[in-house]
Amino acid sequence: MNHLPQAWGRPRDDIYGAYDHSYLQSSGPITHTQKPVVTGTSVLAVKFKDGVVIAADNLGGLRKSCTDLLLVNADIWVEASYGSLARFTDVKRLRSFNSTSVIGIGGDVSDMQYIDRLLNSLSITESHSSDGHILSAANLHTYLSKVMYKRRTDINPLWNQILVAGLDGDEKPFLASVDLLGTTFSSPTLATGFGAHLAQPLLRQVVGSEEDVPSITREKAVEAIKECMKVLFYRDARSIDRYSIAVVTKAGGVELKEDEQLEGQSWAFAETIRGYGTQVA
Secondary structure, X not given: XXXXXXXXXXXXXXXXXXXXXXXXXXXXXXXXOOOOOEEEOOEEEEEEOOEEEEEEEOOEEEOOOOEEEEEOOOOOEEEEEOOOEEEEOOOOOEEEEOOOEEEEEEEEHHHXXXXXXXXXXHHHHHHOOOOOOOOOHHHHHHHHHHHHHHHHHOOOOOOEEEEEEEEOOOOOEEXXXXXXXXXXXXXXXXXXXXXXXXXXXXXXXXXXXXXXXXXXXXXXXXXXXXXXXXXXXXXXXXXXXXXXXXXXXXXXEEEEEEEEEOOOOOOHHHHHOOOXXXXXX
C-alpha cells in the first residue's frame, strides 16, 4: 500500500500503476454542494402566547476553509487554506410563506437558495389551487422534512438546518426544526448554529416549557430574542450586528423586518479590561 499522506490506503503506483483520475473529469460547472463554503450561522426562535418570534443575522461567511492542493516538492502535497471570512453582510435568511409562516435557514447559502426556489414554486402552486386551503406552518414543516430526508437518502443532503415558525392548522403558535438528516423536533424555543449553545440557555430562562408559553407576551419574546442576538454578536465570530426579525401572529400575519441594527453595540468596553491592547498590565 502507498503510505504517503496524499494517497493513504491506495495501491502503490510503482506496482499497480498510477491511479486513474479520468472519471473525475467533467465538462459541467464546478459545484460545491458536498463542501459548503458560504454559510449562515444562528437562527433563533421563541413562542409566545399569540405567535412566534424568529430572527437571524444577515451574514454569509466563508465558514468552511476553501482548500487547494499545493506541490511542496516531488512527493509531498499539503492543503492551503485562507481560513474564514465574513464576506457577505446582506444575506437575508428569513423567508415568509403565505401569511402563516416564516422559515429561518442556517447552513449553506447555495442550498438555502435552492430551498427558496422550492418554496416559491410551492407558493405559486398553492395560489392557483381552487380548494381554498392554505398551508399552515405545520404543513410546511412536514413538506420540508420530506425534502430534507429524501435528499439525505439520496446521499446528496441539503447542508442546512431549518426552523419553521408560525401558526398551525388550529391557528396556535407552531415552532419546529428539521436538519440535513431529516431529523425533526419541536420545542417552545429553538436555535441553530452557535445559538444552540449560547442563546438556548437564555431563551429557556424566559420560556422553560410549553406551559410557560401562554404567559409570555410579544414584547417579552422580542426582547429575549434581541438580547440573544446581542450575545451572539459579541461571542460568535460568525455573527454581525445586522439581522432580520419576524413576528407571526393571527391578528397581524407575518411582520418581517430584514435590516435591523443592534442598538448601542461597541467594543469600547474592552479598553477597560486589564491587559487589553497597549495598556500596561
